[in-house]
Amino acid sequence: MLRRRILLGILSLVAWSRGASLRAQAAERQDLTPNSELSLVAESNGLRPGGATTVALRVTMEKGWHTYWTNPGDAGLPLAAQWSVPAGVTVSTLRFPAPHVLPQPPLMSYGYEGELYVLADVSVSAAVPVGTVLTVAADVDFLVCAEVCLPASGHVEWKTRALAQPTPSRFASAIANTRTRLAQDGIEWTTSAWRDGSRIVVRAYAPSLTGSNTPRKPYLVPDSTGVLAHEAVQRVAWMGDTVVLSLTADKHLSDSVTTFTGVLLNDVDAPTRGVQLTLALQRKPPAAASRVLALLDAPGVVESGGANMATTASTGATALPLTDLPASADMGVALALLLAFVGGLILNLMPCVFPVLSIKILAFVERGGDNDGGAIGRRHAMVFTAGVLTTFWALAGVLLALRAGGAQLGWGFQLQSPAVVTVMALVVFALALNLSGVFTMGMSLTRLGAVGAGDRYSDSFLTGLLAVVVATPCTAPFMGAALGYALTQHAAIGMAVFTALGLGLAAPYIVFASSPSLLRKLPRPGPW
Numbered sequence: 100m101l102r103r104r105i106l107l108g109i110l111s112l113v114a115w116s117r118g119a120s121l122r123a124q125a126a127e128r129q130d131l132t133p134n135s136e137l138s139l140v141a142e143s144n145g146l147r148p149g150g151a152t153t154v155a156l157r158v159t160m161e162k163g164w165h166t167y168w169t170n171p172g173d174a175g176l177p178l179a180a181q182w183s184v185p186a187g188v189t190v191s192t193l194r195f196p197a198p199h200v201l202p203q204p205p206l207m208s209y210g211y212e213g214e215l216y217v218l219a220d221v222s223v224s225a226a227v228p229v230g231t232v233l234t235v236a237a238d239v240d241f242l243v244c245a246e247v248c249l250p251a252s253g254h255v256e257w258k259t260r261a262l263a264q265p266t267p268s269r270f271a272s273a274i275a276n277t278r279t280r281l282a283q284d285g286i287e288w289t290t291s292a293w294r295d296g297s298r299i300v301v302r303a304y305a306p307s308l309t310g311s312n313t314p315r316k317p318y319l320v321p322d323s324t325g326v327l328a329h330e331a332v333q334r335v336a337w338m339g340d341t342v343v344l345s346l347t348a349d350k351h352l353s354d355s356v357t358t359f360t361g362v363l364l365n366d367v368d369a370p371t372r373g374v375q376l377t378l379a380l381q382r383k384p385p386a387a388a389s390r391v392l393a394l395l396d397a398p399g400v401v402e403s404g405g406a407n408m409a410t411t412a413s414t415g416a417t418a419l420p421l422t423d424l425p426a427s428a429d430m431g432v433a434l435a436l437l438l439a440f441v442g443g444l445i446l447n448l449m450p451c452v453f454p455v456l457s458i459k460i461l462a463f464v465e466r467g468g469d470n471d472g473g474a475i476g477r478r479h480a481m482v483f484t485a486g487v488l489t490t491f492w493a494l495a496g497v498l499l500a501l502r503a504g505g506a507q508l509g510w511g512f513q514l515q516s517p518a519v520v521t522v523m524a525l526v527v528f529a530l531a532l533n534l535s536g537v538f539t540m541g542m543s544l545t546r547l548g549a550v551g552a553g554d555r556y557s558d559s560f561l562t563g564l565l566a567v568v569v570a571t572p573c574t575a576p577f578m579g580a581a582l583g584y585a586l587t588q589h590a591a592i593g594m595a596v597f598t599a600l601g602l603g604l605a606a607p608y609i610v611f612a613s614s615p616s617l618l619r620k621l622p623r624p625g626p627w
Contacts, residue, residue: 132251135160135243139235139255140270141221145262146188146233149225152265154257155216155274156180156193156239164245165212168198170322172329173206175248178217178241185233187224194218196280197364197373198320207329208244209320216277223261231261282362282373293381293388294348299327300391301344301378303363317342318367319376322360325349336394345395356380396582432592435581436599442578443603446570479559480612484605486563488598494567495597499590566604 135158142153156178158166167175182190195217198209221235236256242248285305292301301319317335321327331347342363357380362373385391578600585596 132253133243133249134164134245135166135251137239137241137251137253137255139237139257140216140274141257141259141268142271142274143265144268145259145265146221146223146227147263147265148223148227148229148261151220151222153218153274153278154190154221154235155218155270155277156237156255157270158211158215158217158241160211160213160215160243162213164243165199165201165208165210166215166241166243167208167210168320169195170209170320170324172201172208172210172324174203175208175210175244176242178239180219180237180239182219183234183236183238184221187227188233188235189222190235191220191222194281196277197282197362197370199370200318200320200364200367202330205330209329216273218274218277218281227261229261229263232258233261234258280370280372282375285363285374285376288374288376290376290378291381291385292378293384295384295388295392297348297350299346299348299380300384300388300395301342301346302391303342303344303376305374315366316368317344318364318370319344319346320362320364320373322362326352326356326359326361334395343391343394432595435585435592435596439578439581439585439596439599440603440606442581443600444606446578446600446604447607449570476612477609479556480605480608482556482559483563483566483608484602486560487567487605488563488601489560490564490567491597491601492594495585495594499593563605567601570604 138157140155140157142155146152158178160166167177169177171177177195178193180193184190196211196215199211201208201210201212223233227233234256236254238252238254240250240252243251285303287305289304290302292299294300318333319327321329326349328347328349333347334345336343358377359380360375360377363376364370364373581596581600585593
């Protein structure tokens with residue numbers, strides 16, 4: 100019995116010691132930097148007394164994972180480090196390269212994927228003797244995120260010596276490349292910014308911003324939260340060396356905020372450099388505000404979700420610095436009405452409108468004019484015009500109301516709705532099948548074009564409605580400036596400009612209906 104108890108005691112002791120060993124090994128194997136690796140690297144192989152070198156906290160992340168910039172955006176935390184250095188050694192603040200824009204609907208984050216070098220300069224006192232062993236250490240905390248966010252931390256060290264002539268390390272090239280991606284001081288930039296309702300408009304001018312230095316897809320990343328709505332789209336346009344941006348203010352931004360800072364990225368899709376800007380918010384818009392807003396609200400500048408922006412540039416245009424935007428640049432109501440009318444005329448030839456409206460011309464040609472001098476045709480043309488104007492007024496009313504409520508919308512805004520696009524596609528597809536003889540309906544869609552074929556004025560009205568609906572994906576010359584002006588003015592002026600655009604769209608049909616003899620000059624349609 101005694102021997103058995105001794106044997107059980109020995110086995111228990113072995114089991115306990117084995118368990119303790121396994122627990123220790125498990126603790127050693129604990130991954131403090133999940134889905135990433137952390138290290139401290141240096142630009143040189145040593146430190147020269149009286150000099151400085153650059154070190155980097157190097158984070159490499161697995162595919163699909165990211166970490167954050169100093170302003171993480173809507174969620175996240177930036178990398179932070181606590182340094183431990185010997186006497187005579189100092190470390191500067193961390194310097195982050197220009198961030199990437201990381202949309203995570205409905206949130207927006209700013210950070211990095213793949214590999215990140217966060218730089219700091221290490222300086223050594225001239226009193227440190229050559230040959231002294233120096234250890235630069237840091238305790239680092241950061242987040243790595245994908246579908247979930249995991250905290251990461253680590254203790255990293257760089258053990259080196261004080262050398263009379265340090266040489267570059269194998270990381271020198273990567274650190275030098277990161278240095279080029281740091282935000283540059285925007286001292287040469289001239290900027291202005293002002294609030295326009297719920298948005299902030301920014302103009303930035305730099306003489307060197309031409310040629311290869313012209314930003315492809317500029318994007319402004321604020322240095323702190325609470326200034327801009329990170330998740331909102333940014334509208335951007337430029338001409339020569341002037342960049343104009345429309346940003347959405349954070350809903351909690353106080354009127355007392357007079358300045359804010361941010362980094363202007365050169366390319367939102369693949370930023371390689373950025374410019375640090377300090378922007379003073381003016382209480383009143385500048386004299387040329389209406390022209391700037393017209394440029395931003397022009398149909399050519401398209402809003403898109405998240406960070407994906409469509410930009411417009413004036414190829415070969417004369418540079419337009421801030422000082423060349425006088426108050427006299429405002430186009431005025433008369434010119435806006437004229438440009439809208441001409442734009443409406445040209446809109447008839449655009450690919451969105453021409454196939455549908457050609458049905459109406461075919462109806463005129465088939466009639467060959469009216470024995471009554473075109474009285475019936477004129478009445479149908481006027482009803483068609485009423486359909487056009489009614490639809491333009493409805494679109495303009497909704498658009499102006501939404502913009503008054505703070506929405507940043509422009510021409511064709513309804514096409515941002517998948518449901519609207521789907522319905523339009525089905526209607527046009529059904530019209531094509533019907534005209535091709537695939538099927539025939541009692542209330543055939545072809546009747547939408549049968550102006551003057553009888554007394555069905557409702558068909559003419561519906562044709563005018565359809566013409567405007569299918570016209571919204573297209574723009575015509577002169578339309579952009581006119582509509583951009585309309586959207587920055589009082590609602591009455593805006594409605595007048597949209598009315599002129601509708602009259603321009605309907606004008607050719609009024610002319611043909613009033614002078615049926617002109618129809619003989621049109622080419623005859625070929626066989627279907």
